[in-house]
Structures are given as structure tokens and as C-alpha cells.
Amino acid sequence: MLRTAGVGMSVSDELVGLLGDVGVVLFYLIVWGLVFAGTALFVGIFVPFVTGDSLLFASGLIAASASGIDIWILAIGTGIAAFLGDQVGFLIGRRYGRPYLDKRGGARTQKAIAKTEWFYNTFGWWSVVIARFVPWGRVFVPVIAGFGKMAYMRFITANLVGALAWGVGITVIGYFAASIPGVKAGSYVIAGIVITASIIAGIRAWRADRAERAEETLRASVAGTHTSEG
Incomplete structure (x- = not known):
């Protein structure tokens, strides 16, 4: 943090310290919000990496190098956000x-849902x-467990x-x-690259899904026209 030591800390120093604290809190909230939204709001369909493993690893790297970020507050809060996200799902x-789920995305998404449903039926709890460690799986398994009638307490234990x-x-x-030589020094760069690559991959997935759904709509429209003409 940017606080200065001493009893006679000035008002300006207090304000700088407050801004530093708010920055840390905002960092926590962004990480936790993305983790929660990844499953609860289905954001992980399009940006599975920026709401998944890459985000968690990168946030840990940043916590090791940034002043004021407590790794245990960050990590436990992330676990709680992940737990709550799956509960909503x-x-x-x-x-x-x-x-x-039938209304989620195009053919590619539906294929992923079918694979995830098989995965759930095969491995259960x-x-x-x-x-959690599979991008598509962590988005769809909680929902599938919900309509698959898994006992609520059984789901809670697996979710925890x-x-x-x-x-x-x-x-x-x-x-x-970050304690590995060379990693700590470049932790911000590594985290930035990971998050940027994740966002780009997410945007590409989102655009591909939109194009796929538009193509399916066009095909359905053409098929409907042919049927009416026949």
C-alpha cells in the first residue's frame, strides 16, 4: 500500500492510503465477480479462460508482487465465489x-452440453x-446436476x-x-499476457457462436420457405 509511517501522517497521506485500499478491494471484487459470473451467469461459455484457471493463476501471481493484496483473502474469497456460482447454476x-440448456448457443455449444451431460451421467458426484478444471464442464455440470435430480446436500459436498x-x-x-526465480520479476507481464490471451480467445469464441447461430437461423428460414413453396 502507499501509506507512510509515523504518527503525524498528513491528510493527503491518509487519502493516498485510502485510494490504495480501494484499489485492492476492487481487485478482489473483479476476480471474485468473474469467477462467480463464469458459472452463475454463463459468462464462461464465451470466456472460459478469463473466468477460469488462467484468471486464478494470474491473480495469485499478482498477489505475490503487489503490495496490500492478502493471498488468503483473495484465495478464500475466490473459493466462496466459485461455490456460490455453482449453487446458482x-x-x-x-x-x-x-x-x-436447449436455448444456450448454437450447434457447437449444444455438442459441448451433450458431452458434459454424458460426463455427469458417467461420473456423478x-x-x-x-x-471445475474443464472450461465447458464447470459451466454446464451444475445445471445438469440440478435437473438431473442430484440430492441437494450431495451437490453441496461436491461443490465445496x-x-x-x-x-x-x-x-x-x-x-x-512467483517465488520461482524469474517468475516473480515478470509476474505482471505473465499475468497480463494470460488475461489478454484469454479475452481474445473469449471474443473469438463469442463471434464464432454468433455466426453459427445466424447460419442456423438462415438455414431454418430457407427450409421453411421451401416447405411453404412445396
Whole structure:
């Protein structure tokens, strides 16, 4: 932080310190918000990397080099955000059922949903834990578990284990990776590259999905025209 030592700290120093604190809080909130939105708001469909492993690892790297960021507040908060995001996904699945996923994205997304559904039916409880480390899996498994009638307490236990292993675990790994010679010095650069690449990949996925859905709409329109002419 940017605080100066001493009893006679000036008002300006206090304001600088306050701004430093707000910056740290904002950092926490951005990381936690992205993790939560990745599953709860389906943001992870289009930006699986910037809401997933890359974000957690990069935030750990930054925490190791930036002043004022507490790794345990960051990591535990990330685990809580991940847990709550999956809880929302589960409740959405329980409330709206399979039709909710039928409306998500184009053919590519639907293929990913079908694979995830098979994954859930095959591994059950463990699928909720393992899916944390699979970009598409962590978005869809909670919803599938919801309409798949997994017992609520059973889902909570799997969700808790997954949130701890993934949310807390990867963030802390990123933090300690900064102690490796050469990594700490370039941690901001590494984190910036990871996040930038993730955003670019997410934008490309979003554009591809939009183009795919537009093409499917056009095909359906043409098919409807041919049917009416026949």
C-alpha cells in the first residue's frame, strides 16, 4: 500500500492510503465477480479462460508482487465465489430443467452440453469436482446436476470440494509460483499476457457462436420457405 509511517501522517497521506485500499478491494471484487459470473451467469461459455484457471493463476501471481493484496483473502474469497456460482447454476437447472440448456448457443455449444451431460451421467458426484478444471464442464455440470435430480446436500459436498481444490488451490499455486526465480520479476507481464490471451480467445469464441447461430437461423428460414413453396 502507499501509506507512510509515523504518527503525524498528513491528510493527503491518509487519502493516498485510502485510494490504495480501494484499489485492492476492487481487485478482489473483479476476480471474485468473474469467477462467480463464469458459472452463475454463463459468462464462461464465451470466456472460459478469463473466468477460469488462467484468471486464478494470474491473480495469485499478482498477489505475490503487489503490495496490500492478502493471498488468503483473495484465495478464500475466490473459493466462496466459485461455490456460490455453482449453487446458482444448480438452482437454475432444478427450476427450469433441460429446456433451459436447449436455448444456450448454437450447434457447437449444444455438442459441448451433450458431452458434459454424458460426463455427469458417467461420473456423478465426482463430475462436479472434476468439472471445475474443464472450461465447458464447470459451466454446464451444475445445471445438469440440478435437473438431473442430484440430492441437494450431495451437490453441496461436491461443490465445496471442487471450490476448495480449484478456487483456493490454483490461486495459491499462482502465488507460490512467483517465488520461482524469474517468475516473480515478470509476474505482471505473465499475468497480463494470460488475461489478454484469454479475452481474445473469449471474443473469438463469442463471434464464432454468433455466426453459427445466424447460419442456423438462415438455414431454418430457407427450409421453411421451401416447405411453404412445396
